[in-house]
Amino acid sequence: MADQSSRQGPAGARLTVDVEKRLPGLDLRVQLAVDSEILVLFGPSGAGKTTTLNLIAGLATPDAGSISLDDQVLLRKNRAGAALDVPARRRRIGYVFQQYALFPHLTALENVAYPLRSGRLGRRSPDAAPRARALLARMHMEHLALRYPHELSGGQQQRVAIARALAAEPRVLLLDEPFAALDSAVRERLQLDLAALQAEQRLVVIYVTHRLEDAFAIGHRLAILSDGQVQQIGRIDEVFRQPANSHVAQVMGLHNLFEARVLAVSPEHLLLDWDGLLVEAPPQAADVGAAVTAYIRPEDVKFLYPDRPLMGAVQHNQAAGVVLGQQASASFQRWRVLLSNGCEIEVRAPDHTYASLPLQAGQPVQVSLRKDAVVVLRPLLGAPL
Amino acid sequence: MNWDALRLSLQVTAVATLLIVVVGLPLALLLARRRFRGQTLLETLISLPLVLPPTVVGYYLLLFLGRNGPVVGWLDVQLLFTWGAAALASAIVGLPLLVLSARAAFAGVDRSLENAARTLGSSELEVLWRVTLPLARRGILAGLVLAAARALGEFGATLMVAGNIPGRTQTLPLAIYDAVQNRDYAQANAMVLAMTALAFLSLWAARRFERGGARPAEAGSGRSE
Numbered sequence: 001m002a003d004q005s006s007r008q009g010p011a012g013a014r015l016t017v018d019v020e021k022r023l024p025g026l027d028l029r030v031q032l033a034v035d036s037e038i039l040v041l042f043g044p045s046g047a048g049k050t051t052t053l054n055l056i057a058g059l060a061t062p063d064a065g066s067i068s069l070d071d072q073v074l075l076r077k078n079r080a081g082a083a084l085d086v087p088a089r090r091r092r093i094g095y096v097f098q099q100y101a102l103f104p105h106l107t108a109l110e111n112v113a114y115p116l117r118s119g120r121l122g123r124r125s126p127d128a129a130p131r132a133r134a135l136l137a138r139m140h141m142e143h144l145a146l147r148y149p150h151e152l153s154g155g156q157q158q159r160v161a162i163a164r165a166l167a168a169e170p171r172v173l174l175l176d177e178p179f180a181a182l183d184s185a186v187r188e189r190l191q192l193d194l195a196a197l198q199a200e201q202r203l204v205v206i207y208v209t210h211r212l213e214d215a216f217a218i219g220h221r222l223a224i225l226s227d228g229q230v231q232q233i234g235r236i237d238e239v240f241r242q243p244a245n246s247h248v249a250q251v252m253g254l255h256n257l258f259e260a261r262v263l264a265v266s267p268e269h270l271l272l273d274w275d276g277l278l279v280e281a282p283p284q285a286a287d288v289g290a291a292v293t294a295y296i297r298p299e300d301v302k303f304l305y306p307d308r309p310l311m312g313a314v315q316h317n318q319a320a321g322v323v324l325g326q327q328a329s330a331s332f333q334r335w336r337v338l339l340s341n342g343c344e345i346e347v348r349a350p351d352h353t354y355a356s357l358p359l360q361a362g363q364p365v366q367v368s369l370r371k372d373a374v375v376v377l378r379p380l381l382g383a384p385l
Numbered sequence: 386m387n388w389d390a391l392r393l394s395l396q397v398t399a400v401a402t403l404l405i406v407v408v409g410l411p412l413a414l415l416l417a418r419r420r421f422r423g424q425t426l427l428e429t430l431i432s433l434p435l436v437l438p439p440t441v442v443g444y445y446l447l448l449f450l451g452r453n454g455p456v457v458g459w460l461d462v463q464l465l466f467t468w469g470a471a472a473l474a475s476a477i478v479g480l481p482l483l484v485l486s487a488r489a490a491f492a493g494v495d496r497s498l499e500n501a502a503r504t505l506g507s508s509e510l511e512v513l514w515r516v517t518l519p520l521a522r523r524g525i526l527a528g529l530v531l532a533a534a535r536a537l538g539e540f541g542a543t544l545m546v547a548g549n550i551p552g553r554t555q556t557l558p559l560a561i562y563d564a565v566q567n568r569d570y571a572q573a574n575a576m577v578l579a580m581t582a583l584a585f586l587s588l589w590a591a592r593r594f595e596r597g598g599a600r601p602a603e604a605g606s607g608r609s610e
Binding site: 057058059087088089090091093094095097099101103104105114115164165167168 | 495497498500501502503504505506507508515516519520
């Protein structure tokens with residue numbers, strides 16, 4: 001069905017980006033080619049994700065590079081100076097900001113109608129109000145059209161912001177951590193709506209996030225941005241299975257990725273079988289018996305002190321193991337631990353956290369996988385169009 | 386009641402307020418948005434009339450508008466001892482009140498809102514008109530009311546550059562001074578009442594207007610969750 005509507009819908013586009021910009025403490029050098037798909041741009045904070053979006057949108061100027069949308073050049077610049085720089089207002093690139101950025105002096109409806117009354121589409125189109133209403137309805141916000149932004153919840157504000165961006169008829173939609181501040185139920189619904197919109201309008205979507213779960217929930221392809229460079233770009237499962245380099249693996253926290261089978265689903269938890277080790281995860285929808293991929297950040301694996309009572313968070317998911325090795329980096333220490341199920345897991349903690357615990361290689365230990373931190377990755381929405 | 390003085394006062398205040406808006410708003414925007422060499426110097430110069438005695442401001446204006454000053458020398462315009470000089474003097478003492486308030490208001494406008502407007506197809510002028518100015522409106526209006534009130538009450542500098550010519554440059558504050566000097570307390574009472582009423586009305590109207598137009602009641606706090 002999605003396939004059919006996309007064939008009838010607008011033609012797809014292709015955005016190519018090759019820009020560099022020197023920032024304090026970061027040399028940004030980004031090369032991307034994005035088709036009508038959802039590309040998740042993932043990276044730690046400070047990697048240059050937002051700057052990349054600003055460069056694409058025309059809100060910041062690179063030192064050198066080129067940006068084009070299909071065969072229209074949006075920017076071409078060498079170090080000597082700009083040859084061509086299409087201003088943001090003419091780029092047809094929509095931008096959804098993390099903090100919504102709705103105009104506080106306008107109602108939801110007026111916010112969405114804003115671009116319809118403005119230069120590019122402008123000429124004060126008489127059907128601005130009905131069109132804005134239709135877009136609000138598309139985002140399930142029609143009943144709140146006359147509310148002001150401060151009278152709306154975060155999720156509702158972000159729906160209005162998406163409707164407003166669409167009103168400008170963009171071919172590219174940039175989203176900067178759009179749902180980061182929302183709770184998971186709201187976030188999931190918005191992600192589904194966004195995926196449907198992308199398919200319907202054949203948008204080029206770049207979705208910036210620092211949450212790997214988002215990549216699985218919504219992305220067709222995944223680009224890893226770290227230290228100002230795109231380290232790897234590809235289908236999500238590929239990037240996961242074959243990180244291009246150890247840097248990517250580290251950024252993604254891939255050390256503690258594991259395959260498991262769903263044993264039970266209940267309102268309190270999801271029970272996983274990881275090669276014989278029982279792991280409790282936060283409750284979520286899943287099929288009993290299904291094979292899933294899950295991971296836990298090394299920071300969320302804790303060593304247990306044998307002589308101390310167990311407090312709430314570490315009561316779950318205990319496992320016995322043996323320390324294989326220890327590594328110290330800047331202010332962190334990392335340990336590799338062989339668990340009783342034969343799998344390795346990484347533990348990471350700030351210096352001196354476990355100062356009183358003997359943790360040299362060969363030492364038998366007890367660890368706990370913090371239940372709330374076990375992330376079960378949702379399957380892909382589908383292959384790119 | 387000295388109707389000539391009242392009329393002149395309103396005329397001088399209106400022209401002075403217009404001057405303040407035309408010069409002050411761009412200045413406030415510039416100071417809020419750009420960092421440039423000599424910025425502190427410019428800020429200090431603009432604020433100087435707030436702390437200088439009006440007679441000092443008047444004296445500088447006298448030099449500026451006088452026979453050897455640039456206005457006569459280059460433009461051949463004789464402003465001295467006309468109501469135009471009174472308007473200029475009032476504008477200069479009122480200007481800092483608008484600039485300081487509007488500058489803070491501009492600085493308080495979230496830049497990401499302006500960026501959002503740009504990605505939605507707005508030109509810089511449109512961003513200013515449809516986003517920046519409406520969001521800075523409160524601060525601008527507050528500054529404007531204060532500046533206009535200050536212009537209306539201008540006395541010292543006006544006396545020095547425009548004189549005290551009844552019917553031609555004598556504004557209400559000057560007429561009140563004259564009436565008191567001549568022990569014409571009936572006149573003085575009427576004009577003092579008129580001044581007080583004008584000042585009260587403008588402040589009250591500004592507040593009324595603010596509340597009437599207060600659709601986004603808390604413009605700034607709207608985005609906090």
